[in-house]
Amino acid sequence: MKTITLATAALATLVAFTAQAHGPTRRKVSESIEINAPADKVWAVVGNWKDADWLENVTKTETQGDDPAKSKRTLTLKNGNTINETGGKYKPDDKLFMFYIDKVDVKDLPANDYSGTITVEPEGDAKSKVEWKSAFYRGYMNNDPPADLNDEASEKGVSAWVKASLQNLKNKVEKGS
Amino acid sequence: MSRLGAGFAALLLTLAPAQAGPAREAIVTVQLANAVEVVDLASNTVLRRIAVDGAPAGIALAPDRKRAYVTRPEGHGLAVLDLDAGTVLTEIPLPGGPLGVAADPRGGHVYVADWYGSRIFVLTEKDGVLAPDGEITVGQSPSGIAVAPDGGRLYVANREADTVSVVDAAARREIAVIPVGHHPFGITLDAQSGRAYTANVTGDDVSVIDIAAAKEIGRVPTGRRPYVVALLNGRGFVTNQYADSVTAFDLATLKPLAEIDVGDHPEGIAADPATGRLYVADWGDNRLSVIDAASLKAVAQIATGNGPRAFGDFLR
Numbered sequence: 001m002k003t004i005t006l007a008t009a010a011l012a013t014l015v016a017f018t019a020q021a022h023g024p025t026r027r028k029v030s031e032s033i034e035i036n037a038p039a040d041k042v043w044a045v046v047g048n049w050k051d052a053d054w055l056e057n058v059t060k061t062e063t064q065g066d067d068p069a070k071s072k073r074t075l076t077l078k079n080g081n082t083i084n085e086t087g088g089k090y091k092p093d094d095k096l097f098m099f100y101i102d103k104v105d106v107k108d109l110p111a112n113d114y115s116g117t118i119t120v121e122p123e124g125d126a127k128s129k130v131e132w133k134s135a136f137y138r139g140y141m142n143n144d145p146p147a148d149l150n151d152e153a154s155e156k157g158v159s160a161w162v163k164a165s166l167q168n169l170k171n172k173v174e175k176g177s
Numbered sequence: 178m179s180r181l182g183a184g185f186a187a188l189l190l191t192l193a194p195a196q197a198g199p200a201r202e203a204i205v206t207v208q209l210a211n212a213v214e215v216v217d218l219a220s221n222t223v224l225r226r227i228a229v230d231g232a233p234a235g236i237a238l239a240p241d242r243k244r245a246y247v248t249r250p251e252g253h254g255l256a257v258l259d260l261d262a263g264t265v266l267t268e269i270p271l272p273g274g275p276l277g278v279a280a281d282p283r284g285g286h287v288y289v290a291d292w293y294g295s296r297i298f299v300l301t302e303k304d305g306v307l308a309p310d311g312e313i314t315v316g317q318s319p320s321g322i323a324v325a326p327d328g329g330r331l332y333v334a335n336r337e338a339d340t341v342s343v344v345d346a347a348a349r350r351e352i353a354v355i356p357v358g359h360h361p362f363g364i365t366l367d368a369q370s371g372r373a374y375t376a377n378v379t380g381d382d383v384s385v386i387d388i389a390a391a392k393e394i395g396r397v398p399t400g401r402r403p404y405v406v407a408l409l410n411g412r413g414f415v416t417n418q419y420a421d422s423v424t425a426f427d428l429a430t431l432k433p434l435a436e437i438d439v440g441d442h443p444e445g446i447a448a449d450p451a452t453g454r455l456y457v458a459d460w461g462d463n464r465l466s467v468i469d470a471a472s473l474k475a476v477a478q479i480a481t482g483n484g485p486r487a488f489g490d491f492l493r
Contacts, residue, residue, distance in 0.1 A: 024250035024251060024276055024292055025234070025251060026442070088401065100419065117441075133461070135460075143274060
């Protein structure tokens with residue numbers, strides 16, 4: 001029992017130690033969706049940074065401060081874990097919101113040092129295009145990543161979360177009044 | 178006046194070894210494309226692409242500017258490129274995560290930092306062949322490396338240790354450790370002024386180091402996630418990865434002068450003293466931004482392959 005505890009402690013130390021320097025190759029993923037609603041209506045949801053319920057897997061949004069260009073935000077997930085974010089850029093004129101993830105469990109999102117930029121562009125009067133660009137390092141920080149946290153798996157995980165969130169956004173805006 | 182002139186000439190020599198006239202080419206590691214691109218700076222176009230696998234990131238040039246040393250952190254090694262022929266001459270395997278790289282300005286040695294470790298790999302050229310030749314212990318996660326003009330000292334930014342190691346290159350040992358800001362990544366030496374500058378990634382500032390005193394003497398606030406500093410005409414220029422900008426600051430007052438908009442996630446930056454221009458690798462937008470140092474504005478863009486990083490000395 002004691003041996004197991006020590007081994008666990010040693011492992012935890014090892015993880016804490018190696019989990020500092022991220023991988024050497026930042027990855028990028030870009031997803032977009034067309035929404036049958038004017039850009040202003042879509043931005044009303046995307047730009048409302050105090051309510052991120054359209055993000056996949058998010059059940060609660062808590063914010064500190066009132067400047068979305070630098071305020072902190074905590075997203076609670078279905079499993080009770082949280083994602084801690086900081087705003088980076090908030091430009092209503094360009095309908096652009098950029099944020100960074102300060103802390104996330106790689107089991108919830110297989111990425112480190114994540115930054116995301118969401119933009120809403122009008123496509124005529126009744127349609128808009130939402131683009132979400134992600135930049136991040138893979139879930140595993142060190143050399144020789146396991147299959148579920150390597151570059152490819154991390155890209156897949158981020159892409160799936162973004163795609164599902166964009167679909168939620170489309171559903172919400174198109175079904176909303 | 179003549180003293181000033183001599184000093185200026187020496188400064189030019191320090192900043193641009195073996196460089197007469199304007200830079201002709203930018204040698205850009207395009208990491209996500211697994212290639213190195215040779216960009217013609219007269220026509221602002223990619224002249225040729227050299228395939229280099231292993232996610233090429235860091236770059237250094239030989240004193241004659243004919244060879245490039247490119248790190249391959251995912252291929253675990255260093256590629257040596259013949260830039261005129263556009264070929265890979267050799268690939269030298271290295272353990273760990275080779276990322277930062279610098280060449281001895283006198284030739285003969287190349288130094289590579291192990292991002293996952295606490296060591297610098299020494300590579301020595303014998304009869305024209307570069308080969309691994311031992312290691313030097315430094316702080317955790319060494320990234321940027323700068324070499325003194327006489328090759329005697331190395332200055333290494335240790336990202337996880339929040340320090341700079343001063344290394345005696347001949348004795349191959351660390352002789353001083355200088356505490357700096359949070360997570361220093363790039364390090365840039367101004368030998369003439371006896372200073373070095375680190376870009377502190379999570380501190381959102383630049384540490385200014387007095388080389389002779391071996392201590393930090395100032396901080397310059399930057400945008401978010403600064404990456405590396407370039408020097409030109411009495412000014413520092415630091416890329417801000419998360420702010421999509423370059424902060425220009427005065428080297429005498431250490432005060433910010435301007436924030437220059439560039440592309441998404443700017444990383445490597447290099448100055449061309451002959452033209453007063455700076456070249457920035459915009460990782461997210463797959464291009465170089467060209468900055469005019471006089472007007473402090475981006476004046477042109479040059480399309481590149483996917484994920485340009487160009488971490489190091491990349492103009493010739």
